[in-house]
Amino acid sequence: xxxxxxxxxxxxxxxxxxxxxxxxxxxxxxxxxxxxxxxxxxxxxxxxxxxxxxxxxxxxxxxxxxxxxxxxxxxxxxxxxxxxxxxxxxxxxx
Amino acid sequence: xxxxxxxxxxxxxxxxxxxxxxxxxxxxxxxxxxxxxxxxxxxxxxxxxxxxxxxxxxxxxxxxxxxxxxxxxxxxxxxxxxxxxxxxxxxxx
Numbered sequence: 001x002x003x004x005x006x007x008x009x010x011x012x013x014x015x016x017x018x019x020x021x022x023x024x025x026x027x028x029x030x031x032x033x034x035x036x037x038x039x040x041x042x043x044x045x046x047x048x049x050x051x052x053x054x055x056x057x058x059x060x061x062x063x064x065x066x067x068x069x070x071x072x073x074x075x076x077x078x079x080x081x082x083x084x085x086x087x088x089x090x091x092x093x094x
Numbered sequence: 095x096x097x098x099x100x101x102x103x104x105x106x107x108x109x110x111x112x113x114x115x116x117x118x119x120x121x122x123x124x125x126x127x128x129x130x131x132x133x134x135x136x137x138x139x140x141x142x143x144x145x146x147x148x149x150x151x152x153x154x155x156x157x158x159x160x161x162x163x164x165x166x167x168x169x170x171x172x173x174x175x176x177x178x179x180x181x182x183x184x185x186x187x
Binding site: 002003006007020036064065067068069070071072073074077079082083085086087089090 | 103104107110111118120129130131132136138140167168169170171172173175176
């Protein structure tokens with residue numbers, strides 16, 4: 001639940017999602033759920049010339065399991081808060 | 095109690111706020127400061143350097159050409175299922 005809560009704080013922010021098939025998408029985080037599925041709006045495909053079939057995508061849902069990385073604007077992350085939350089969750093015997 | 099190492103994940107907890115090395119699937123390696131993790135090894139790393147290694151075989155000589163490319167990322171969430179190993183920083187104590 002830690003990262004679910006974390007991504008909820010990033011709703012409305014610009015993120016870049018890199019998938020396991022090397023496709024990279026940037027967009028505004030619209031919503032996230034417990035599986036870390038994400039919905040993006042204002043989607044732009046990175047390296048669009050390589051993936052012409054994805055050029056028309058404006059909004060999309062991405063299944064959490066196909067995500068490799070998500071790049072986050074570091075200005076929007078309180079790293080101390082994140083570390084404290086992480087220590088708390090590990091203390092709960094998870 | 096919170097500093098004892100009883101299970102493998104405790105070792106990772108001790109690496110919080112330290113630079114760690116993460117080996118990932120697809121010949122990818124990450125070095126960065128560990129800000130957070132969970133039981134799936136989902137992680138958030140800061141000031142990350144990603145190294146991707148690709149091996150190409152030369153068509154004529156069958157020589158293996160190893161290429162590495164690096165990039166830097168300020169803040170990165172890594173999904174746990176691509177993680178192969180996590181290595182904490184070298185400790186002197």
